[in-house]
Amino acid sequence: MSTSATTDPVSLFSPVRIGAIECANRIFMAPLTRCHALPGIDAPHALNATYYTQRASAGLIVSEATQVSPQGKGYVDTPGMYSATQQAGWQLVTDAVHAAGGRIVAQLWHVGAVSHPEFQPGGALPVSSSAINPGGIVRTPSGKQERVAPRPLETHEIAGVVDDWRRAAEIARRAGFDGVEIHSANGYLLEQFIRDAVNRRTDAYGGSIANRLRLALEVVDACVSVFGRDRVGIRLSPVTGSNNCPQDSNPQATYGTLVDALDTRGIAFIHFVEGQTGASRHLDGFDFALARKRFRGSYIANNRYTRDMALQAVHSGAADAVAFGVPFIGNPDLPHRLRIDAPLVSARPETYYLAGAQGYTDYPALAVA
Numbered sequence: 001m002s003t004s005a006t007t008d009p010v011s012l013f014s015p016v017r018i019g020a021i022e023c024a025n026r027i028f029m030a031p032l033t034r035c036h037a038l039p040g041i042d043a044p045h046a047l048n049a050t051y052y053t054q055r056a057s058a059g060l061i062v063s064e065a066t067q068v069s070p071q072g073k074g075y076v077d078t079p080g081m082y083s084a085t086q087q088a089g090w091q092l093v094t095d096a097v098h099a100a101g102g103r104i105v106a107q108l109w110h111v112g113a114v115s116h117p118e119f120q121p122g123g124a125l126p127v128s129s130s131a132i133n134p135g136g137i138v139r140t141p142s143g144k145q146e147r148v149a150p151r152p153l154e155t156h157e158i159a160g161v162v163d164d165w166r167r168a169a170e171i172a173r174r175a176g177f178d179g180v181e182i183h184s185a186n187g188y189l190l191e192q193f194i195r196d197a198v199n200r201r202t203d204a205y206g207g208s209i210a211n212r213l214r215l216a217l218e219v220v221d222a223c224v225s226v227f228g229r230d231r232v233g234i235r236l237s238p239v240t241g242s243n244n245c246p247q248d249s250n251p252q253a254t255y256g257t258l259v260d261a262l263d264t265r266g267i268a269f270i271h272f273v274e275g276q277t278g279a280s281r282h283l284d285g286f287d288f289a290l291a292r293k294r295f296r297g298s299y300i301a302n303n304r305y306t307r308d309m310a311l312q313a314v315h316s317g318a319a320d321a322v323a324f325g326v327p328f329i330g331n332p333d334l335p336h337r338l339r340i341d342a343p344l345v346s347a348r349p350e351t352y353y354l355a356g357a358q359g360y361t362d363y364p365a366l367a368v369a
């Protein structure tokens with residue numbers, strides 16, 4: 001349950017406790033893949049520590065999506081959470097963010113079908129619930145490639161995937177993260193199991209809603225076994241079409257059941273992408289306000305929030321905190337700018353995934369008058 005640490009009326013700028021994590025304000029940084037890890041070893045390094053530290057005034061930083069295993073990778077130079085070098089790199093990040101007074105959780109990720117054999121160990125096929133090609137083009141080390149149909153995971157392999165998440169959570173804990181956010185959104189592996197439009201399995205991980213939720217909930221339990229339930233959250237996007245993931249036939253029933261199961265587990269937060277990720281906030285198919293009522297942990301809202309919308313969402317109690325993605329790229333001191341209602345800088349999309357400092361660590365904070 002979230003509470004304000006002050007007796008002042010709750011506002012976007014007031015502190016909030018998310019599970020066991022004390023956050024200075026309710027302006028959170030949404031996870032942003034930036035493809036800036038060290039090539040070949042997918043380890044964070046000093047430049048990543050600088051980038052996150054510049055943004056440490058966020059009440060909570062959710063790290064960029066971080067693959068739990070080599071199999072979970074689908075983009076160039078995204079960071080991992082499965083090696084000692086990656087742990088050491090993340091330690092640089094968490095130490096620097098904490099020294100600046102910030103809080104940071106690791107977003108743990110397996111892309112499933114949204115990959116390509118070039119990223120996979122031994123050039124293998126990517127894995128998923130079923131052999132459904134998400135389609136689209138992927139940028140690989142050798143250039144642009146068409147996506148391929150994945151290989152359905154064998155039932156006996158699934159425990160190994162859950163173990164990958166558990167080990168990643170252990171590394172995240174050792175690397176100093178305040179908790180983890182399980183990436184169960186945007187059409188990646190967990191969502192490929194959740195949605196009946198993708199999951200054609202006939203084993204214990206397919207068919208009924210309970211079966212389709214099984215993998216996500218096993219991953220939740222694995223992360224809780226490492227961090228405790230008050231340092232574990234999950235990201236859900238019940239109606240997004242991100243990564244060409246087709247809609248579930250009944251998002252309300254499927255994701256509503258998931259929300260109830262997460263409530264029973266007492267995890268710290270659900271981070272909802274409301275609508276189409278980075279696009280329309282059209283919310284048909286899932287009742288986000290009802291999810292807010294039914295889940296007793298913290299509700300973090302995301303997707304194209306403006307200052308006014310965020311002020312209203314927190315003031316009205318619709319959300320405990322609002323996560324901003326793109327606005328944090330160009331405005332490292334976003335909480336300060338929102339507080340004084342300063343104009344915001346528009347980030348340059350063509351630099352989102354460029355290696356190096358350009359468009360990454362070269363957006364200045366406002367000069368202090």
Ligand SMILES: Cc1cc2nc3c(=O)[nH]c(=O)nc-3n(C[C@H](O)[C@H](O)[C@H](O)COP(=O)(O)O)c2cc1C
Pocket residue numbers: 030031032033034063064065107183185186235273277278279302303304305323324325326327352
């Ligand atoms: C460059 C970029 C990278 C992103 N990477 C991630 C990611 O790693 N994990 C994730 O869950 N969402 C990711 N997203 C989605 C954002 O977290 C967020 O949901 C989206 O940008 C909408 O929020 P906004 O309007 O505040 O930017 C990414 C979005 C952008 C623009």
